[in-house]
Amino acid sequence: MRVLFVEDDAMNRRVVKDMLTIVGVMMEEAADAETGLQMIEIDRFDAILMDLRMPGMDGLTAVRHIRARPDDKARTPIIVITADTRFDLRADCLAHGANEVLGKPVAMEALFDALGDTLAANGDLMI
Template identity: 40%
Template sequence: MAMRLPSGSAPADQPAEKPSAARILVAEDNEINAAMMATMLRRLGYAVRTAADGAAAVAAVAAGEADLVLMDMRMPVMDGLEATRRIRALPGPEARVPVVALTADALPERVAGYLAAGLDAALAKPIDRDALVATLARLLGRPTPSSPRGAAPA
């Protein structure tokens, strides 16, 4: 079952989600990691949903609920690699939703395997904010919607 964080209320130090913000699905089974990632993404101006396992992530993408997926590679029910394979097998544009591996195992040969399996990029845990921002901008084809510092990265 997907864990969903409240989308209507954001703490005062966070910008409100914009209707035109890219929708990012965070597929992460660790609730603390998912909440931290969701907070970081919301502060950057993205709309965020979470999924607690790969099967829930596939269902969300199939329902057209994501413009990009940040996919933990080790989850219960269905791991990130299998979930990505199933996303790539979906009919229509959902099969082309960018998927980014989130992994503590970021050895070059492992990352090469992820890319060969259909993932678009990989980010090492713990996630570096600048690497995340650059990856999202590249894969979504637009700069970060907003930033706490007021300017989108170049």
């Protein structure tokens, strides 16, 4: 399984990569949304983990770009990982096309559960 994590904080990327490595998931990294969108253009991922607050393009805008694609990459499962604590955040992310929302710091069990549930709901492999 290959996952793309779009996150501007290198330490957050490292922590999630270490978690995913434990179960054999390969993770690619993008430090900003624009780079993430370029990577999606040229490669295929089983799931995308997306931060919301990044310099330049924010995560919700990136999610909308992915969902607007004319190809099957538009259906790639997207899990938002954010430190944002707004009461309406989950509903807002789901309305913009995210499949799931996790808070930071993300717990390993929550990450694995979200990936497994999201991929199962999408008809894809489970971890």
